[in-house]
Each structure stands twice: as structure tokens, then as C-alpha cells.
Amino acid sequence: MIKDKKTIDRLLAEYGSPLYIFREDDFIENYKTFYNAMKTGYDKYRLSYSYKTNYAPYIAGLVKKLGGYAEVVSDMEYSIAKKVGYEDRQIIYNGPIKGELGYRMMLNGGMLNVDNLEELKYVCSIAQKNENDISIGLRLNIDIGQSFISRFGIDTDSDDLQKAIAMINDQGNLHLRGLHCHIGQSRSPQSWQNRARRMLEIVGSCFKDLKLEYIDLGSGMFARMEKSLADQFGGSIPSYEDYAQAVGSVFSGHYKDCSYEDRPLLFTEPGTTLINSYIDFVAEVSSIKHIKGKSFVVLNCSKHNLGEICTLKRMPIEIIRNSKETETLSNADFVGYTCLEHDVMYKGFNGELGVGDYIVFGNTGGYSNVSKPPFISPNCAMVSENGILIKKAEDFDDVLRTYQWEIN
Ligand SMILES: Cc1ncc(COP(=O)(O)O)c(C=O)c1O
Structure with a gap:
């Protein structure tokens, strides 16, 4: 401080x-420590900064300079990412209700993660009107034993996921490029390992023959913090290496026989972890x-x-x-x-x-x-x-x- x-x-x-006073040098040091730890866990890794956490263009621009992508959940945030110089292919657009700029971004190579079947219907209607190939991601709602039912994503424990797959397959020019999840209130390395395992189980059971471009595990890690605050979370805050090991061991193990080229890119979407x-x-x-x-x-x-x-x-x-x-x-x-x-x-x-x-x-x-x-x-x-x-x-x-x- x-x-x-x-x-x-x-x-x-x-x-x-x-x-408000932004401590830029410390931010950069934290960014690099976080990124290097995650990349050591699984080398095909990239982070995408969660704009909702703090979309100040100066900070967004700094993340861009440092090599991070942008994770946005509205047209306003998307416009900030564009204004700080991102190309569409470097932007992840999430959220339950997206703006029209999001679907335009999707047509231009941006990563749009569809949240629900109604949205998927809409994406199919766009695909019908387009001759070109369109690629999307799906946000999955997975159960890793968390203590609440999340309202986000497509339920993987009902037939919704199969319905979504069928809708995509029925649309000749629509392709699945990535899978996304995010689980709130689950910040332990164990819960990160659980989400990594569960996502890869789903890949194995539902998408075995598909070459996925990315798997995005969302966010929700403890940030580095002052001791007085850490004590209020039970004292011992996991390190970035703990998270990297928890996720990296699962991903590196699962893809050990795949070339770098054939492995999916792993994303996480840190917000508070980077800026708090x-x-x-x-x-x-x-x-x-x-x-x-x-x-x-x-x-x-x-x-x-x-x-x-x-x-x-x-x-x-x-x-x-x-x-x-x-x-x-x-x-x-x-x-x-x-x-x-x-x-x-x-x-x-x-x-x-x-x-x-x-x-x-x-x-x-x-x-x-x-x-x-x-x-x-x-x-x-x-x-x-x-x-x-x-x-x-x-x-x-x-x-x-x-x-x-x-x-x-
Ligand atoms: C989809 C998604 N990604 C990223 C974040 C950022 O999470 P955090 O601030 O815990 O890093 C959130 C926060 O709710 C989120 O919902």
C-alpha cells in the first residue's frame, strides 16, 4: 500500500x-508472476483480463502491452477493448445477455461463449443468414460439488448439452471451437483441479473427436493480499504456483501425447487476482x-x-x-x-x-x-x-x- x-x-x-492510486510497477510484477506460474503449469496458456473488475482503459491497455487478452461481458466493455487496440480474435465475449457487437465480433473471429440454448438458437439464425463458417464456444454449467446451483451456462447434467451439440451439428457452417466455465465462490486450488478434471471428462465423453481450440476455466482465485485481509480468509492464501500445479498437472497429463499444435489453449480470466x-x-x-x-x-x-x-x-x-x-x-x-x-x-x-x-x-x-x-x-x-x-x-x-x- x-x-x-x-x-x-x-x-x-x-x-x-x-x-484512487494505481501502483503500476507492483501490478506489472504481479501480472508477470501470475502469468509465468500458470504457463509453467501448462505451457499453452493465456490469460484474458476480466474487464468488469476494472475496465479503466489505462489498465486495460497495460494488460494488452503485457500480452493479455480481454474478457468482456457487454458491448460497452467490448468497445473499450477495441478502443485500446485489441483485434477481435483476442477478445473473449461472455455473459448471459450479449449485445449485437458481440455477434459481429463472433463473425470476425472473436471468441464468443454461448450461455444458453435460447442464445444458441439466435446464433443458429445468424449462421443461416451467413454463408461463411462461424465458430463459437459454449459456457458449460458443471458440478464440482460447489454449495449452490449456478444460473450460468448450459447444464451438463441434463440433456441440454446434447441438445446444444445437435443444434450446432444441424447447422452446417456452425462449429464449436471452445468450452468455457466459471464457478463463483470456489477459490481453492482443489476446486480448480476439480473444474479442470470435470471439463476434460466432458471433452472425453462428448467431444472426443473434436479438436478444440481452447478451454477456458474462468476465474475465481485468491489474489495476493495484505496479511490483515488474508487472516480474515483463514490465514493461508494459496500461491499462484498452487493453482498452476492444480490445473497444470491435469491438463499436462491429459494432453501429454499431443503435440503443442494439437493441444487446446488454456485460458483463465483473472480480474480481482490481477488488480485488487x-x-x-x-x-x-x-x-x-x-x-x-x-x-x-x-x-x-x-x-x-x-x-x-x-x-x-x-x-x-x-x-x-x-x-x-x-x-x-x-x-x-x-x-x-x-x-x-x-x-x-x-x-x-x-x-x-x-x-x-x-x-x-x-x-x-x-x-x-x-x-x-x-x-x-x-x-x-x-x-x-x-x-x-x-x-x-x-x-x-x-x-x-x-x-x-x-x-x-
Ligand atoms: C465469467 C467470469 N470471468 C471472470 C471473472 C473474474 O473473476 P475474479 O474477479 O474472481 O478473477 C468473473 C467474475 O465473476 C466471471 O463471472
């Missing part, structure tokens, strides 16, 4: 407060209140800046002294500028704090700026640690441009 007061002073003076720990959020203490024996520290931000994680876990924080005088707080809650009682970002702070102090929250890279609603106030700016502007602070016009002002 960023701790250097001079850097924070300089960035806040130039870009305003609060502020590399954006810090700096807020300032606006006031400290004591009400009926309870202490509240009011910050110039809201829980929406930090993302949902701050309501589930205690975020890693650093206090950077910038106040003239401090007081000793016990069991204080950090609360935001909204008028919501539950706008609480951190519970149970004990220590010295004063008005003007900076609170640096770590782990605010994923589902933070992209999930911030314009509720009460527009969002703040994002910069890199080196002072490069990544996102301007939003203003009145950014939020209100789409409203109608003339009232008849």
Missing part, C-alpha cells in the same frame, strides 16, 4: 481528494463525532468508492498523519458522506486519529470505481503512483448529461 506522505500530498494537491491489491484509495478524515458513547469517523468518501468488499471484510488500512491534533479512539466506525446509516467502511478502529489525517484503504482495485453509483456525489479521480491521470474526477455534467431538463 502507498505510505509515502509526500507522494500522497502531491497527488491530492493535483487531482483532489479522495483519490494494486489500487489504493486515499480518503481524508472530515470530522470525528461521539454520539451516545459511540465514535464515528466521517470520511470524505463512501462505501461505494471502495466496493462491496468493505461491507464483508475489514479492509487493510494505513493511517498517514496529516492532522494538527489527534485523539485516541476506541471501537470507532469509519462512515461516509452519504446519508445512509449503513455507509460504514470500517468497523472497530482503535488508535490515534485527527481531522485531516489520510486513511489509505488497500485492496480497492476490483469492483470499486466501476461499481460506484452517482448517488449523492460523482466519483473521484484515479491516478498512477507516478502521477499519470487514469480517470478524471467526475463532475455535475458527467452525471446529469442524460437527464431531460425541459419540463412541459
Whole structure:
């Protein structure tokens, strides 16, 4: 996390407060460590960055420079990927409801993973109107013993998968090029090994004679994180090597007799794994209140800046002294500028704090700026640690441009 007061002073003076600060060098180091580990596990590997997690074009562009592909779930995200320079063949388009640009991308060589039979019907209708060959992927809904029923993908435990195969086969110019899955809330290396095994079992039973171009295992790994956060997940966070070994051993074993050419490309779609720990959020203490024996520290931000994680876990924080005088707080809650009682970002702070102090929250890279609603106030700016502007602070016009002002 960023701790250097001079850097924070300089960035806040130039870009305003609060502020997202992207630690680019650390992001790049993490990216390379992650990628190299996965590639060591199975050498025909590529990552596709999950745009929904944080689609800031600067970060998306950096991923592109580093060799990663783009994983998008809407036309908006697809347009970002195109704008940062991706070719369609380097984009994976997932999601239960896709935009028309997605199907155009599919016709142009992009990887589109069909989520359900209704969507497949639509893809068949496109194929009927086209003379050219069209290739798609299928998102599979697999059971690896997870504790919930996912709503995504084509059920592999009913006859839906056979129906999908028949629909594809009936369409002379439609071909299956890849298989995809993603299982939420299952972040252990064992669950990754289970999903790799299950996908390859399905390949063996349903697609034995098909040369698949790719198998995409989605995402859901633990990111590297501060110890205080890791402790809240049970203390020991698996390493990237643990995941690479879990998946790589299954894939490398399964394809050991195949040439590099004949093996499918393995994709994963990291989002939080890549970005979470590399954006810090700096807020300032606006006031400290004591009400009926309870202490509240009011910050110039809201829980929406930090993302949902701050309501589930205690975020890693650093206090950077910038106040003239401090007081000793016990069991204080950090609360935001909204008028919501539950706008609480951190519970149970004990220590010295004063008005003007900076609170640096770590782990605010994923589902933070992209999930911030314009509720009460527009969002703040994002910069890199080196002072490069990544996102301007939003203003009145950014939020209100789409409203109608003339009232008849
Ligand atoms: C299909 C898909 N891919 C990738 C991701 C990114 O996952 P994570 O942020 O855990 O890396 C998600 C997140 O929900 C997802 O649904």
C-alpha cells in the first residue's frame, strides 16, 4: 500500500481528494508472476483480463502491452477493448445477455461463449443468414460439488448439452471451437483441479473427436493480499504456483501425447487476482463525532468508492498523519458522506486519529470505481503512483448529461 506522505500530498494537491492510486510497477510484477506460474503449469496458456473488475482503459491497455487478452461481458466493455487496440480474435465475449457487437465480433473471429440454448438458437439464425463458417464456444454449467446451483451456462447434467451439440451439428457452417466455465465462490486450488478434471471428462465423453481450440476455466482465485485481509480468509492464501500445479498437472497429463499444435489453449480470466491489491484509495478524515458513547469517523468518501468488499471484510488500512491534533479512539466506525446509516467502511478502529489525517484503504482495485453509483456525489479521480491521470474526477455534467431538463 502507498505510505509515502509526500507522494500522497502531491497527488491530492493535483487531482483532489479522495483519490484512487494505481501502483503500476507492483501490478506489472504481479501480472508477470501470475502469468509465468500458470504457463509453467501448462505451457499453452493465456490469460484474458476480466474487464468488469476494472475496465479503466489505462489498465486495460497495460494488460494488452503485457500480452493479455480481454474478457468482456457487454458491448460497452467490448468497445473499450477495441478502443485500446485489441483485434477481435483476442477478445473473449461472455455473459448471459450479449449485445449485437458481440455477434459481429463472433463473425470476425472473436471468441464468443454461448450461455444458453435460447442464445444458441439466435446464433443458429445468424449462421443461416451467413454463408461463411462461424465458430463459437459454449459456457458449460458443471458440478464440482460447489454449495449452490449456478444460473450460468448450459447444464451438463441434463440433456441440454446434447441438445446444444445437435443444434450446432444441424447447422452446417456452425462449429464449436471452445468450452468455457466459471464457478463463483470456489477459490481453492482443489476446486480448480476439480473444474479442470470435470471439463476434460466432458471433452472425453462428448467431444472426443473434436479438436478444440481452447478451454477456458474462468476465474475465481485468491489474489495476493495484505496479511490483515488474508487472516480474515483463514490465514493461508494459496500461491499462484498452487493453482498452476492444480490445473497444470491435469491438463499436462491429459494432453501429454499431443503435440503443442494439437493441444487446446488454456485460458483463465483473472480480474480481482490481477488488480485488487494494486489500487489504493486515499480518503481524508472530515470530522470525528461521539454520539451516545459511540465514535464515528466521517470520511470524505463512501462505501461505494471502495466496493462491496468493505461491507464483508475489514479492509487493510494505513493511517498517514496529516492532522494538527489527534485523539485516541476506541471501537470507532469509519462512515461516509452519504446519508445512509449503513455507509460504514470500517468497523472497530482503535488508535490515534485527527481531522485531516489520510486513511489509505488497500485492496480497492476490483469492483470499486466501476461499481460506484452517482448517488449523492460523482466519483473521484484515479491516478498512477507516478502521477499519470487514469480517470478524471467526475463532475455535475458527467452525471446529469442524460437527464431531460425541459419540463412541459
Ligand atoms: C465469467 C467470469 N470471468 C471472470 C471473472 C473474474 O473473476 P475474479 O474477479 O474472481 O478473477 C468473473 C467474475 O465473476 C466471471 O463471472
